Amino acid sequence: MMVLGGRSLQLIYALLILLRMQTSVGFNSTTGDHEIKCIESERQALLAFKQSLVDEYGRFSTWGSEEEKKECCKWKGVQCSNRTGHVTMLTLFGLRGNLNPSLFELQHLVYLDLGVNNFNLSHIPESISSLNKIQHLDLNSCNLSGSLPSQLANLTSLQFLDLSYNEFNIKNLEWLSPLSDLQFLDLSDTDLSKVNNYWPEVINKLPHLSFLQLYRCNLSYDLPQSIPMINTSTSLAYLDLRVNNLSASTFQWLSKFNKSLVHLYLSYNSFQGLIPENVGHMTHLETLDLSGNQFGGIPKSSGNLCKLRYLALSHNNLIGMLPELISNLSGCLQLSLEELILGENKIKGPLPDMIKNFLSLRHLDFYDNQLSDNIPKWFWNLSSWAFHVNLSSNDLYGVLPNLSTTKFADSFGLEIDLSKNKLEGPLPVFPVDVTSINLAENSFSGSISSLCTITSGNLVFLDVSHNQLSGKLPDCMTRWTSLAILNLADNHFFGKIPSSIGSLSRLESLGLQNNNFSGEIPWALRNCSALQFLDLNYNSFSGIIPAWIGERLSSLNFLLLRSNNFSGDIPLQLCWLTNIMLLDLSNNNLSRSIPWCIHNLTALAQKENSARDHSFPIRIDADPGYDGRYVDKASVMWKGMERDYGNGNLKNLRIIDLSSNKLTGEIPVQTSALFELVQLNLSRNQLTGRIPSDIGQMGKLESLDLSQNQLSGHLPGSMSQLNFLSTLNLSYNNFSGRIPLSTQMQSFDASAFVGDPALCGLPLTPTCPGDEKSQSKPTDGGGKDNQEDSAEFWKSFKPGMELGAAIGFVGVLAVKFDHPWKHLCFQLFNNVRVRLSNLKDCLYLLVAAVGFLVREHVSRLGRKLRLFEPSVSS
Template sequence: MMILGGRFLQLVYALLILLHMQTSIGFNSTTGDYEIRCIESERQALLIFKQSLVDEYGTLSSWGSEEEKKECCKWEGVECGNTTGHVTVLDLYHLSGHLQLRGNLSPSLFDLYHLIYLDFGEIDFNLSYIPKSISSLNKLQHLSLQSCNLSGSLPNQLSNLTSLQYLDLSDNKFNIKNLEFLSSLSYLQFLNLGENDLSKVNNYWLEVINKLHHLKFLFLHRCNLPYVLPQSIPMINTSTFLTFVDLSSNNLSSSTFQWLSKFNKSLVGLGLVDNSLQGLIPEDLSHLNSLEYLVLYDNQLEGIPKSFGNLCKLRYLMLSSNNLDEMLPQLMGNLSGCLQLSLEGLYLDENKIKGPLPDMIKNFSSLRLLSLENNQLSGTVPKSIGLLSKLEELQISSNSLNGMITESHFSKASRLQTLDMSFNPLSFNFSSDWIPPLRLGWIALASCKLGPNFPSWLKNMRNFSYLDISGNGISDSIPKWFWNLTTGAFHVNLSSNHLYGVLPYLSTTKFAYLFGTQIDLSKNKMEGPLPVFSINVTFINLSENRFSGSISSLCTINGEVLAFLDVSNNQLSEELPECMTRWTSLLILNLANNHLFGKIPSSIGSLSRLESLGLQNNNFSGEIPWALQNCRDLQFLDLNYNSFSGIIPAWIGERLSSLNFLLLRSNNFSGDIPLQLCWLTNIMLLDLSNNNLSGSIPWCIHNLTALAQKENSIRDYGFPVHVGAAAWSTSSYTDKASVMWKGMERDYVSGNLKILRIIDLSSNKLTGEIPVHISFLLELVQLNLSRNQLTGRMPIDIGQMRQLQSLDLSQNQLQGHLPESMSQLNFLSTLNLSHNNFSGRIPLSTQMQSFDASSFVGNLALCGLPLTPTCPGDENSNRKPENSGGKENQEDRAEFWKSFKPGVELGAAIGFVGVLAVKLDHPWKHLCFLLFNNMRVRLSNLKDCLYLLVAAVGLVVREHVSRLGRKLKLFEPSVSS
């Protein structure tokens, strides 16, 4: 969709450039015999303006230079009138390096009273306001402040610029409450307020626009324009000159078409992308007789009226990403008429269009661009598609088209440049000596069937820039001639085949594309050493092959462009080279699952833009290098299964605040878990398991707020890719991690990792209690603290962690009752509390009783299903199981302790023996519980048991000494715990 929108905007901007050139013709400096002299006051004004800017790259180095000290008319971006010498043009947008200029919008500029042309596009003015003194530039005809990071209100003094023909204030942060100033700009031909908030102007914008009778170009995209009510649409004079309108990404409804239909004699281009347009495209649009470009993608439109066939001048129709669910033959029939002769580009991709590709496509004799990808098309590809002799782009990927593609499909398609049939079960049957009549530049045939032999017809495609034949069942070596074709390629994807053999040197002569090349040979059977790459490679994926030896050959790559490097899952064995200092643009580095060894060099700190680092399952040793803290953009850090040692550095929490995934499992880390890890508020997966960590679990663990919120804190990685000759875009990367999930190790990609919120601290030497506030992590789905030396009780509010699916606290020294709140863990599917000192009754709930007895084994004082049918004392009572947290139980328990308080004071000395007994290890601990099993007293932990012993002994002595002469009835059934 980005490509489609870009093409339409390119067409528009081409016209805008033409307009700009026409406007600028009279601004060129004289070429006469006399020399233009700069006005001193204006020179000073320019120098003051320069002082207000930060010019790190010397963009304005010519301003004020000694040899041209007084001749400001010769400075870059400055032009003067050919007779007066006054500065008339100030254009900093078209200077090289203009992106680096930033600073303040100095009022000194507005002393240049004779300015006719002013363009400061993309200078960062740091939220400055437009000064009111701009009114002094009343001769200004061209004003562009687009993407300048300006803010505040638009001053009413803009209305004084009555000579303005061109006004661009787009992509700023203005607070626009009214557009009244526009009413005075009667000569305005071009208006761009896009990407500013106009929600407060209501429908007044319609009335203002209607007053601008010379307006030709109107851009109000992403302005949060309000829903247009039909009754609010004003009557207008249809003789207006409005030619191009872009109202994309607003809140407009289909009633907007009623207003636009009034421009039937002038409107050439219309963009209504990403609005709330629903239902059938209204008949109103079919009255726009001059319309050539109609862009309506990203809406909820459901059909095309038959009257569209009467739009005899329409050249490009873009309806991508809507709700079109018609049969394709019927939809194409609605476009029959004079439109068939004019239509050059038809974009229907990302809809729900069904049916076969009809033969009638051949009736659209002018068609150059046809996109039907991401629909529900079926059947075979008709050979008549090759009769579209003017066709340049054919995109039918991601459908259910099947059958055989033969040479006859392209017999007449001599102009075809882009072919995308990816992700269809299509088979290609070309003879080995076939010489295609076409010269494709963009070849996308992923997940089709070209194999088993390497396609020899590619030998004739000497000018391709994009090639994707991944997943094509090719079981062959890569012929030598292939690499001679890649000189101008920016994207080569041969992944997921069965290619074998050794790669040649992919030196500078093999990939000479100016802006960098992307190479993907992953998931094949390539072997031998890594090749020497071109110095300007941007993207390298050689993962899941059989490459061996060192990785030193990668040092030839130009680090200024390298953004992605994945050589994981090979047989590489060497220490990491120091040349990483050159890879300053690297975003993704994956060296996992090799035989690499040694310490991580400090040069890794040079990768300051790194977002993902995978070093798992190698033989790396030593401490985590201090220099890694320079990689502050890291989101993914996986060091699992190595031999790293030392402590976990506190700076991980202090400096790497963007981390979403921290995996340090199965290393030799020791010492305490640093409290600073609690600062990782974006962490989603924390795995420190199977190390030698000691100390307690940080009490501040509840500060890992991403584990408490439903919102996903993970942002997609973005790295540069190419979509055309010099067009840059971004693509995403999928992290892969091995995760212990419900007791089994599984591999996950980032799409699934995003929903797994996990803490795994198992198999260490952690002591102390589980932090009570861990229950604040409401979105945690797995908690594994097993195989440690934890003591104390389970957090009583653990039941509020209702997203828990897996809980493992086994093989610790935890004690006390299981909290009744556990019955609220409705999603819990894996539970292991075995081999602790838990006591009392297992809480009753459908979920808890569904687990096997093995989940609770090794807790001798634990009873109830699924361990035992009943708990001791149940046979003497018909009442329901108690809720230890209930009000009645709390009151009974308080009364019980109150009745024993006097005995505690007198029996403390005698009870010392009981203390020693309880302090001893098994079986004395359990004897205490067994002693009171026949009482209807629920014991929370050993401390309760100890106090009960002391109180009992003390009460006996007290009663004996006082000779009350009555029988002690301590264990009456009426007493509750």
């Protein structure tokens, strides 16, 4: 049974309070045949509030000043009392603009919900005190800021208050003390560090408070030793203090609520050592989340928690043998516990028989420990309804039994994760209703035909990657109509992809890489229009790249076809993949030109990131950073090395790799419009022509490989603007002229330019031909761009003489120390975009700058000193 999360309970509390208010205040706009008329002053206040806002979702479509729109009690989001006609309830969302104080002229408001709006860092006005009848106030996620007005203390009828996820500057919580009727309080994601030593004392003064959420509030590391408990709430049932800096002293305060607490969340704080024994005195607890701390042991008193259904201790420092830890949970807890999460600890040993005594337990998570055991047969008969088993990342071994005959065979929504173990043998037969199967990174062998027994259509997730499975894929995928994730990578499958794959209309991620699949990409795959991730790398697929990939799979973020036998041209329709983040067509037999429409890959040209992780049905555990989503993994050629990416990093890449094909023609000038591209690899093709002159616009480029082509011409001067470039290979082409001067270009090894005999300049050669004859003026690099840059520099040189004097001093040091200062010299002049061929040119300009400055000052001293004036022309 799934324990309700914070947001679910928030909604329940809000509903209960709303129902209570409805018993005392009518919200209908009509009573029988009598229609309640809008009060004019309140209508004007609503219209004034509207004027400061932009409507994102049409909530104001019924608001207006026309005759037919005068009855504000009929407007969307507005409800009035059926007795007085006053506006008593206002619910609006999706608005953007300023929070107009006119809203607080609605002095009869009982219920105000403005959650999830954007009020542009507006402050809550002091006039909010006029809402002295308000019982429900929800301003969560509104982009509000500033200090909270002390006038909030006047809202003494408040029962529900949510100010979470804003930018408030809160220095004290004293305004909470008079709100004695408050039952629900959420200040999550608000910095309360300045009131750390006082917040428990203030909470103690709210006798009816039953729901308190202070998630990620930067609460203090230590609490005061003595906290007055006068008027302490005896109603506090839900307490969420996750992601703070609380320590063991917190439990002293919590002990005062032993008889009321039902749900307690303390994950990701600074707790250490043993879990305090007094936890066992909180006998009404149903949920206890202590994950993400440094607890080292479980007290025996935990077995006294007779009502506890959910216990999360993952990501702690639990050590020792699993049988010993489980024995500390023995007692009446064995009858109630439904979910036990002990993942990411240092627990060793076998799976103890005493787990059988937990009669209500699967949701069972022992992932990422050091368990070593041949999974016993009794384990699969723990319960007739257990639905979640996670034993991943351990040292479990052996062969799995026929799981279709176990007690959970009729369980709906069964999720099994045994990945990253040492299991072997054939895949078992699974129950027909299974929802999620993860057996990745084991040693299973044989075919996957046993999966064809899954016939209910509930299977959403299937990952059997990194095993030793083989054979052809069975043509039974028509039964998996709900499948969203299918990962068969790194096995020994062969043959063609069956046409039944077209039945997977909800498929988001398909990983078939590192197998021996052959034939063409099946036509039926065009029906999988929800695909975002498609990895066919390292197989034997052949034929053309279908145009329908661009036409029908428009949601693709990642398309990886590397190391296959695809031939023909790159279809223009691939330019329609506006969401693509990673396009890898390398190491095939593709020919003809690169599509000119490449700039239409807008996700590589615009800052908006459309890539997303895929829905994953595995239960959300105690980690607040884990949102129950599956992260795709892929092998990517990054800066010349093949690396595996996953864990959320993959979606941060922006890559086009068309290397090792037979592409011809020029690099499209439109390539320069891919401003967000991080890596471009066009190497080992037959490309001709020049590098696009505006390539410097690709300011985020970190890796550029154009090697082993037939490119020619000068290197564009704009390449000096690629400030993030850390990997460059232009070798074995026909480039000529001077290498542009920049911090990056001169930092590369000469091997980046080898095989281009007509190139000159650092780091290949110290000078270019003709430099010796033209030292009286800066060289132009042999190109028009460099001539323009040089002329622009000389035109603006004189106004910068004083700066030149400082640089000149650096030049003198460069003469003496040469190598360390040489690069600094080049960097300084690179900022004014001067193309310098060598150290001599750099020093010449430095000395010339000094000369200009000296002449300017010496001329003021008179005729005699002019005899010493240096000549710039010499």
